[in-house]
Amino acid sequence: MMPLNRPAVLILSKNPAFARELVAQWPADPGGPEFTVFGEMQFCELTGSHYDLVIGDASSAESPSALRKLLLAASKPAILITSPVQTDHKLAFTRTEGNLIEFHRDELSGGLSSESRRWAEVAGLLGREILRRSRAEDRQHSAESACATAKAEATLGRYMVEMRHNVNNALTSILGNAELLTIEPGLPANVLAQADTIRNMALRLHEVFQRFSSIETELFVVARESSKQARTHGAASGA
Secondary structure, three states: OOOOOOOEEEEEOOOHHHHHHHHOOOOOOOOOOEEEEEOOHHHOOOOOOOOOEEEEEHHHOOOHHHHHHHHHHHOOOEEEEEOOOOOOOOOOEEEEEOOEEEEEOOOOOOOOOHHHHHHHHHHHHHHHHHHHHHHHHHHHHHHHHHHHHHHHHHHHHHHHHHHHHHHHHHHHHHHHHHHHHHOOOOOOHHHHHHHHHHHHHHHHHHHHHHHHHHHHHHHHHHHHHHHHHHHHHHHHHHO
């Protein structure tokens, strides 16, 4: 079964070899990214698109500066690989601007040397790290959201537990008056039926709040046992 929520990587290049060498840098992994290649960059609208990373090939773009502006405007993680400018054939990171990381590629004669593919290795390493950090940030945001929800629910739960005595007092009054109505002589049948319904609903609410008390006791016991086990484990580790 294919895992859900795989990261999406866009590759912008008119050179098929560029895309092949990039994709080869990701190990075969069912949870790895899904790659989409755009050969005609003028048809590619990045703003609003759903992707996690875009890698652009400036050497195959009609206007590298326009491609750079496109990547910056998209406000998504981006890597731009530009034409070689150094004579010593060494990779050099030339710019980190906003969401964009840009560096030059080496192209040795023939394009078949292992060193000629160093740009792909660097791009692969950068891409995997960007995706890893993006996933970590997503997990952090999800955890923070879940924590906030849990805190809100805990606050509501504490309030309900604190108010159960007041609610039980009110329910006792309702239940007592409903009981009196059911034994009141001369009342119409429909009134007796309504009084019986009120009594039954009051009993049901009373059972619900009794369950709150039971849950509170259970949670207290679990917390006490967990604390005891933690102290025992700590003492054993210290020994």
